[in-house]
Amino acid sequence: MSECVFCMIARGEIPAKVVYSDEHVIAFDDIAPQAPVHTLIIPKVHYDRMGPDVPSEVTCALFAAVPKVAEAKGVAESGYRVIVNNGPDAMQTVEHLHVHVIGGRRMSHGMVNFG
Numbered sequence: 238m239s240e241c242v243f244c245m246i247a248r249g250e251i252p253a254k255v256v257y258s259d260e261h262v263i264a265f266d267d268i269a270p271q272a273p274v275h276t277l278i279i280p281k282v283h284y285d286r287m288g289p290d291v292p293s294e295v296t297c298a299l300f301a302a303v304p305k306v307a308e309a310k311g312v313a314e315s316g317y318r319v320i321v322n323n324g325p326d327a328m329q330t331v332e333h334l335h336v337h338v339i340g341g342r343r344m345s346h347g348m349v350n351f352g
């Protein structure tokens with residue numbers, strides 16, 4: 238999986254603005270932010286997406302990192318949206334499991350847009 242851009246970020250081979258890191262996960266700012274705060278949390282080990290191959294400790298670490306990222310980015314009080322685009326119908330574009338943490342301005346109701 239050496240061609241995977243998020244694996245390359247996890248290995249420090251391409252630059253990223255790292256917000257948080259621990260044993261299982263690393264969080265970095267999205268290169269094309271869709272809000273004032275847009276940070277991605279990824280497992281350090283490659284998994285294409287959410288599925289039965291992902292160990293529960295990795296899933297736990299991904300979601301345990303969310304409030305830490307929110308605190309670091311200053312949106313813990315104002316709130317934020319947590320999104321996982323999982324697979325083709327969700328328009329996942331990078332096939333390395335990741336969690337979006339998006340905030341910094343008020344969003345509209347609803348989460349789903351059909352193209």
Ligand code: AMP
Nearest residue numbers: 242253266267268269322328329330331
């Ligand atoms: P998704 O559409 O859920 O697969 O989201 C992939 C996200 O990865 C998009 O928001 C991209 O802007 C972001 N992205 C792609 N390449 C990079 C990169 N090198 N550094 C940071 N974010 C990236």
Ligand code: ZN
Nearest residue numbers: 241244283333
């Ligand atoms: Zn990867």
